[in-house]
Amino acid sequence: MITIKDVAKEAGVGVGTVSRYINGDSSIKNKNRMLIEYAIKKLGYEVNSIARSMKTQKTMTIGVVVHSLTNMFSMKVIEDIVSKFGYSILIAGCGGNEEVQYKKLTELKKKMIDGFILLPLGQNAQRVKDIVGDTSCILVDRLLDENIFDSVTVDNEVMVYEKMCEIIKFGLKRIGIIEGPDNISNAVERKRGFYKALLKYGLECAVSVKEDYSVNGGFEGMKKILDTDADAVFVSNNDQVVGALKAMNISEKNIFIVGFDGIDMPWLLDIPCSFIPQPIEEIGKNAAKLLLERISNQDMKIKNIVIRE
């Protein structure tokens, strides 16, 4: 491996000068500048970021920890933004397992990343805090049981409320719900929006089941719903939607599905349905920006961004 030392020797200058050159210091004699440039080319030298990190205590890397890698969200947006500022992304998925999440956080923390974007599992803010310490950390999509982190979420309650009102006005009356787990903040909010809409129109909930945020959860939930006389169902998350669609496919009945963040191209589908789209680009953009802001200003007051519409 070619080091700064080799370059310095080749160019006949000190390592300090080479380091300054690399970092764009303008106060370098033109002659030396050329010498160094030439030596670097000749030797094919490239900075070793690890060594640099050792000294600067910055890795220019951010860690993205996601409850599940299949739900890759707006990685693209996040990467576009942070990479403009020279950051790379370390990703880790938790396979839906909360303990794994803590393990991954710990692992990344050891790698000295400059900040976290966490799409969290569970509720335990303190446990997360204990791991991340004073490394910046932005929560995305879900909140924890204490408001000690910056966050970017959507207005789940309102989004569901408005969509359900639409559906009810459209004429559906016997509406059921497949809820998500109570320990996921957005599941609770979505449920609240759902019931608020029913209440407004004086409707009873036809049938309610509570299931994991998973394909299988949606599948099992939908099977139960299909055993009732419900004519529509609100499904709380995109994985559940996939499961619900599968369940309906193997049944003779077709009921109207309202999904939170379901299928991309609903107009292609053969069934009556309607989805509440997640503004994932918006979420990703905000998360990335907020993290960079936080990194550059540790003392900033905690910011909770709620994206509306």
Place this chain on the structure above:
Amino acid sequence: MITIKDVAKEAGVGVGTVSRYINGDSSIKNKNRMLIEYAIKKLGYEVNSIARSMKTQKTMTIGVVVHSLTNMFSMKVIEDIVSKFGYSILIAGCGGNEEVQYKKLTELKKKMIDGFILLPLGQNAQRVKDIVGDTSCILVDRLLDENIFDSVTVDNEVMVYEKMCEIIKFGLKRIGIIEGPDNISNAVERKRGFYKALLKYGLECAVSVKEDYSVNGGFEGMKKILDTDADAVFVSNNDQVVGALKAMNISEKNIFIVGFDGIDMPWLLDIPCSFIPQPIEEIGKNAAKLLLERISNQDMKIKNIVIRE
């Protein structure tokens, strides 16, 4: 930041001893072991992977460079496997831009990753080689113009051939194709499979257009196809499929779509179509395993894995 030094001082031993303890050296006096364990707990010490990498020259990180992050394919599988061996993943997307790809590779190389998984853009093997140097690198899904890297691909030609035969036997006769770019290896293979099937049944290609592997490419291509009397079309990649579906949706005509790796749940769709599924799990699993193998054995002969079925 708590360092090994702090721990050594607290425990009243030398740093070497602490280091040995951390790395599971068995030859440590029991008394010292306890002392160190206690000191670590008390201080909340955690290894600094960066410092360790500096010395060991291994970061336990692998870089995954993808032509486009939206096509995240089997990240999950890859991560599952490599993380079992203690590796983390740095991802980078290229936004479909070949120059960006080289930039990202360079960036990750500087971060001293232990290996690359590359879903490449372009053809230039030498250019990639110049950047990665002797860091291990596995090509996935597409090959480059020289066989100097390990690779994991599917048997595109056969997969397309077999599916097209099926379609033809099913009764469709006026079949068109939306090709992918000639400089993407799998596009050429898929095209070959397509024509081979037509040839076998003595059919002429009804209409052929060449488009980018992109949603818009598929859209534009499909518009042209719909202007002909074709009754079916083979669409070369999943992004193109999405575009083609959109085009068909705003048209009055419905023709049969055969897509390479299209929509998850075709049985939900309202239109006649059939997709050739990519065995993404299989691909990811093989890529991860192959990379680990290569990392642990630099001298292994180049391996080109082709997944059939």
Place this chain on the structure above:
DNA sequence: TTGAAAGCGGTACCAG
């Protein structure tokens, strides 16, 4: 079995 010390490849300070 252990502590001391020499690096790993940079950065940054300090004296000149």
Place this chain on the structure above:
DNA sequence: CTGGTACCGCTTTCAA
């Protein structure tokens, strides 16, 4: 403007 040098936190000899 520059070269020399002391770190950054850890691993790994080496001698005790």
